[in-house]
Amino acid sequence: MHKEEVFEIVKRCICEVLPELKDHPFHYEDRLVDLGADSVDRADIVMKTMEALSLNIPRVELSGVKNVGELTDALYAKL
Template sequence: MHKEEVFDIVKRCIREVLPELQDHTFEYGDRLVDLGADSVDRAEIVNKTMETLSLNIPRVELSGVKNIGELTDALYAKL
């Protein structure tokens, strides 16, 4: 799987949790909090993405990610 495919999965999960972002053009530097995601939304996005990728990563390993690009990179590194 390529990193761009992981990014596409992250975007799809964001849109599932935050349907108001259906038409948003996502960039690697987008921060979930700036997109309107609260802490519950962010946890749900991460969980859905990891489930889709069949990953089981301790959440503490993802606590330092600052934007969806870093989330993509962190998840891609675990594949």
């Protein structure tokens, strides 16, 4: 799987949790909090994305990510 595919899955999961962003032009530097995701939304996005990628990693390993791109990179590194 390519990193761009992981990014597409992350975007899809964000839109599942925050449907109002379905037409948002996502960029790697987008921060979930700036997109309107509260802490519960962010946790849900991470869990949905990990499920979609069949990953089971401790969420604490992802606690330092600052934006959508870093989340994509961190998940891609675990594949």
